[in-house]
Amino acid sequence: MIGVGHDDRADDAAGPAVARMVASHLPDGWHAIEHHGDLTALSDLWQGMEEAVIVDAVVSGAPVGTIHHVDLLAEPPSRLAAAGSSHGIGLLEAVDLARTLGRLPGRLTLVGVEALQAAVGAPMSLEVQCHLPVAAALVLEQALA
Amino acid sequence: MSRRNLIRVPALARVEGEGGLTVTLKGGAVDRVELNIFEPPRFFEALLRGRRFTEAPDVTARICGICPVAYQMSSVHAMERACGVTVDGALRELRRLLYCGEWIESHVLHIVMLHAPDFLGYESGLHLAKDQPKLVERGLQLKKLGNDIVRAVGGREIHPVNVKVGGFYRVPTRRELAPLRARLDEAYLVAEELVRWTAGFDFPDFEQPWVFVALRHEREYPFCEGRVTSSDGLSMDLADFEREFVEEQVPHSNALHCRRKDGSYYHVGPLARWALNADHLPADIRQLASAVGVGPVERNPFRSIVVRALETLFAVHEALRIIDGYVEPDAPSVPVEPRDATGWGASEAPRGILYHRYRITQDGRIAEARIVPPTSQNQATIEGDLRAFVTPRVGLPEKELTWQCEQAIRNYDPCISCATHFLRLELRGA
Numbered sequence: 001m002i003g004v005g006h007d008d009r010a011d012d013a014a015g016p017a018v019a020r021m022v023a024s025h026l027p028d029g030w031h032a033i034e035h036h037g038d039l040t041a042l043s044d045l046w047q048g049m050e051e052a053v054i055v056d057a058v059v060s061g062a063p064v065g066t067i068h069h070v071d072l073l074a075e076p077p078s079r080l081a082a083a084g085s086s087h088g089i090g091l092l093e094a095v096d097l098a099r100t101l102g103r104l105p106g107r108l109t110l111v112g113v114e115a116l117q118a119a120v121g122a123p124m125s126l127e128v129q130c131h132l133p134v135a136a137a138l139v140l141e142q143a144l145a
Numbered sequence: 146m147s148r149r150n151l152i153r154v155p156a157l158a159r160v161e162g163e164g165g166l167t168v169t170l171k172g173g174a175v176d177r178v179e180l181n182i183f184e185p186p187r188f189f190e191a192l193l194r195g196r197r198f199t200e201a202p203d204v205t206a207r208i209c210g211i212c213p214v215a216y217q218m219s220s221v222h223a224m225e226r227a228c229g230v231t232v233d234g235a236l237r238e239l240r241r242l243l244y245c246g247e248w249i250e251s252h253v254l255h256i257v258m259l260h261a262p263d264f265l266g267y268e269s270g271l272h273l274a275k276d277q278p279k280l281v282e283r284g285l286q287l288k289k290l291g292n293d294i295v296r297a298v299g300g301r302e303i304h305p306v307n308v309k310v311g312g313f314y315r316v317p318t319r320r321e322l323a324p325l326r327a328r329l330d331e332a333y334l335v336a337e338e339l340v341r342w343t344a345g346f347d348f349p350d351f352e353q354p355w356v357f358v359a360l361r362h363e364r365e366y367p368f369c370e371g372r373v374t375s376s377d378g379l380s381m382d383l384a385d386f387e388r389e390f391v392e393e394q395v396p397h398s399n400a401l402h403c404r405r406k407d408g409s410y411y412h413v414g415p416l417a418r419w420a421l422n423a424d425h426l427p428a429d430i431r432q433l434a435s436a437v438g439v440g441p442v443e444r445n446p447f448r449s450i451v452v453r454a455l456e457t458l459f460a461v462h463e464a465l466r467i468i469d470g471y472v473e474p475d476a477p478s479v480p481v482e483p484r485d486a487t488g489w490g491a492s493e494a495p496r497g498i499l500y501h502r503y504r505i506t507q508d509g510r511i512a513e514a515r516i517v518p519p520t521s522q523n524q525a526t527i528e529g530d531l532r533a534f535v536t537p538r539v540g541l542p543e544k545e546l547t548w549q550c551e552q553a554i555r556n557y558d559p560c561i562s563c564a565t566h567f568l569r570l571e572l573r574g575a
Contacts, residue, residue, distance in 0.1 A: 008207065036210070036303045040254060044289055093271050100274045101282050120187055 001026070001053040001139050002033045002045055004091065010122040011057050011064075011115035014132060017124070018055040018111070021136040022143075030143045039091055043098035051107040053139050056091055057128075058112035065127035067134050068112035073104065109142060111135050164559070166550060167397075168535055175535050178528045179397040180554070186399050193514040198224050198483050198505045199310050205501070205516065206304045211254075214247040214295060215494030216516075217308040218369045219501040224310045227488025227505050230481045235474040236312040242467045243298040243305070244368040244492070245460040249291025249332075250302075251495035252457045255558045256339060257284035260450050263552040264346035280342070287335045287457070290328050294464060297325060312478030319471055326468045329461055336458040337433065343451045344437035349549070351534055352444040355526060356409065357417035358390075360493055366425045366459055367418065369492040374421050375411065376442075383489035386500050392517065403522040410525035413497025414557060415452040416443050430458055446530055446556040453495075453558075483509035494519050496558055520559045527557055 003019030005012040016034040023032035033045060046052035058068060072095050091110070098104045113135050116125040150170045169177040189208055193201060201220040206213035218240060225232060232240070257280075258270030267273040274281040292302040297317050299305025307313050358379070360371035373389075374380045381389065390411075392401040404410050420442045423431065434455055443452060487504045497519030504513040534553050538546055 038210070038250075038254075038292065038303060040258065040285060040288065041292060041302070043285075093269070096271050097274055097281075100271065101278050101285075 001030065001055065001143070002035050002042065004035045004039070004042075004054060004056040006036055006118075009118040009120055011113070011125050011128045012118040013124055014057045014113040014115065014128055014135070015055045017132055018113075018135045018139060021132065022139050025140055026143050039094040040097070042091070042094045043101070043103040046105040046108065047098070047103040049105040051109075051142075052105045053109045053111060053142055054091065055111045055113065055135055055139060057115035057118070058110075059115055060112075062114045063127070064114050064116040064125055065131035066114035067131055067138060068110065068114065069138060070110040070112065072108040072110050111138050166531070166554060168531060168550060170535075170539060173539055175532050175539070178531045178535070180524055180528050180531075182398040182400040182524075190514045190516055193503075193511045196511050198227070198503065198509050198511055199481075201501075201503065201511065201514075202308045202310065203306070206308075208516070208518070210303050211251050212247060212494045212496070212499075213304045214243050214299065214308075215492050215499045216501075217299075217305065218244060218492040219490040219499045219516075220503070221308060221310050221490070222369055222492065223488040223490030223501040223503050224505070225481060225488070226490060227486040227503060228310075228481045228483055229486075230311065230479060232312055232479060235316070235472055236478070238467045238471065239298055239313065239316060241368050242464055243295060243308070245464040245467070246291045246294030246298065248460040248495055249457055249464075250288050250295065251291075251558075252453045252460070253284055253288040253291065253339070255495075256343060256450055256453055256457070257281060257288070260453075260555055260558070261343065261346075263555060264343075264348075264447075264450070280338075283335050284339065287332050287339075287461075290325070290332050291460075293328075294325055297321060309478055311481040312474075312476075314477060316474055316477045318473060322468045322471060326465070329465045329468070332461045333458070333465070336454065336461045339454040340433055340451065340458055341437060343454045344439065346450070348445055348447045349534075350445075351447065353412075353446060353530055353533060355412035355417075355444065356405075357420045358411045358413050358498060358522075359417040359421045360491060360498055361421050362425070364425065366422050366463075367493045369490075371491075373491070373498070376417075376420055383491050383500070384487075386489065386491070386517075387502070387515070390500075390517070390522070392521065398524065400521050400524060402525045403517065404525060410529060411522070412526045413519050413522045414449065415456055415495075415497075416446070416449050417497060418456070418493055419443060419452045426455075426459055427462055430455060430462065433458070446553065449556050449558075483507060496520055497522060520557070523557050523559070527554055527559070530556070 003015035005015035007013045007016055019032040019034045026032060113128055165181040167179045193204055201224060202217040205216040205220045208216050262269055262273050295305060296302045300307035357376040360367035361374040362371035372380050373386055389406055390403055391406055392403050395402050423441055439451055483505055485507045489502050491498055491500045499519055500517040502515040503511055506512050530553055531550055
C-alpha cells in the first residue's frame with residue numbers, strides 16, 4: 001500500500017498517516033510505503049506487483065472525512081474529473097500513464113480520504129483524523145482478503 | 146472590457162505550483178502583462194530565525210519538492226562560509242553527485258512530460274506517451290536514475306535527509322554506488338537521444354536581448370560554487386549579490402520580483418549557465434551541441450529545452466566521472482563550529498541561481514536569513530518575454546495565442562511552489 005501526501009500539509013497527510021497505521025499489521029508480501037511527491041515515480045513502486053492500494057487525500061465535494069473506495073482499473077480515469085492540482089502529474093494521470101506504458105499492477109485501488117484543506121503547517125482536520133481508522137481498516141480488509 | 150482585449154489563463158498547467166497569467170491589450174497592443182502567483186507566502190526566512198544553524202539544510206529543503214538539493218547546497222555553503230570551513234575532496238564530489246541527480250530528475254521531467262508536448266502538439270505528456278511510449282518510458286527511466294542518485298547520496302529522493310553542514314551524516318560505499326554506475330552508460334545514450342530529439346522540434350522565431358546571470362567556476366560547469374557573473378561583464382563575490390540585485394513587491398504576485406539596481410531585469414537558468422559556462426563542458430558535449438545547431442549563446446527561450454537536454458547529458462557524464470573516481474572519505478563530515486558571522490551561498494538550481502545569506506551568532510542561532518530563488522528572479526523576465534512575444538501576434542485566434550503564452554511561460558520551467566497532491570475527484574454516475 002502506498003500512502004501519498006505530505007505530513008506538513010494538513011489533510012494531505014492522510015495517506016502517509018494511514019501507511020504508518022497499517023504498516024505493522026499487513027500480511028506477508030505486503031509493504032506500506034509513504035510517498036511524498038513525484039507521482040511519475042508511482043509506477044516504479046507498483047510495477048510488477050500483483051496488487052496495490054493507494055491512500056490519498058481527495059476533494060469531491062462530499063462531507064469532509066468521507067472515505068472513497070475506487071477500483072482504478074475498472075473506473076477509467078477519464079470518468080473522473082481532471083485533477084485539481086496544477087502540478088505536472090496528478091494521481092489519475094500517473095495511473096493513465098502507467099496504463100499507457102503497460103506498468104499497471106494486477107489490481108489497483110484508491111482509498112480516498114475527503115479533505116478540507118492542505119495549508120502548510122496546519123493541523124489535520126478533526127473529521128479527517130476521525131476517519132483515518134476507517135481508511136486503515138479498508139486497506140487491511142483488502143490486504144487480508 | 147471585451148474578451149479580445151484580455152488573455153487570461155486562470156491556472157497555468159504543467160508548471161510546479163499555482164499561478165496564472167493576465168495579458169491586457171489596449172488598442173491592439175499589449176498594455177499590461179502580469180504573471181500572477183497566488184500560491185500563499187510561507188515565510189521561511191522568518192521561520193529560520195532563532196533556529197540552530199545546522200537546521201538550515203533540512204528546513205530550506207522543504208521549500209521545494211523538485212529542487213530540495215539546491216536549497217540544501219546553498220544553505221550548507223552559506224553556513225560553512227560563515228564558519229570559515231571548506232568542504233573538499235570526496236565530500237565535495239558527493240555533493241556534486243547529489244546535484245547531478247537533482248538536475249537529471251528535474252530536467253527530464255520537464256523535458257519529456259511538461260515541455261515537449263508543447264512542441265509536438267500534445268495536450269500533455271500523457272498524450273505524448275500514447276503515441277511515443279518507448280521514448281517516454283526511456284525518459285522516465287532516466288528520470289528514475291536521477292531519483293535513485295539522490296536517494297543513494299541524500300538518503301531519500303524527495304527532501305533528502307543525509308545532508309548536513311560540513312558534509313553528510315553518512316557517506317555511501319563504493320559498493321552502494323556500483324548499481325548506479327551500471328545504469329549510467331545506458332543513461333548517457335538516452336540523454337544524447339533527448340538532445341537530438343528536442344533539437345529537431347520547430348521553434349518560434351523569437352529572441353530576447355537578455356542579460357544572463359549565472360555562477361561561474363574557474364574550471365567546472367557550475368553546481369554549488371563560483372562567482373556571480375553576467376553577460377554584460379559583471380563578476381563578483383556572492384557577498385556583493387544584494388548590492389547588485391534587489392527584490393521588490395508587486396501587487397499582482399505573492400512572490401517578490403528581482404531586478405538589478407538600475408531597474409533592469411535579467412535571466413537565470415539553463416540558457417544563462419550555457420552562455421556563461423559552456424566552455425567548461427566536456428568536448429564531446431560541446432561537439433554534440435554544435436552538431437545539433439546549439440550556438441555558444443542561445444537567446445530564444447523556446448530553445449531552452451535543448452539546453453536542458455544538454456545539461457542532462459552533462460549531469461550523467463559528471464555522475465560517471467564522480468562514481469568512477471570515488472574513494473570513500475575517512476569521515477562523513479568535517480567539524481563546523483559556529484561564530485558571529487554572515488555567510489553567503491549560492492548554487493545553480495535546475496531553474497537558475499539560488500542565493501542564500503545567513504547571519505548567525507556564536508551560540509549557533511540564525512539571526513537573519515535571506516533566500517532568493519530563481520523563479521523569483523525570472524518573473525520580470527517572463528513578463529518581458531510575454532510582452533515581446535504577444536505584440537506581433539495579437540491577430541492570432543484567442544485560443545492559439547493563449548496556448549502560445551502558456552508555452553512561453555513553460556520555457557522557464559517555473560517552480561512556483563513545492564507539490565501537494567490534492568486530487569479533485571468527481572465521480573460521475575456513481
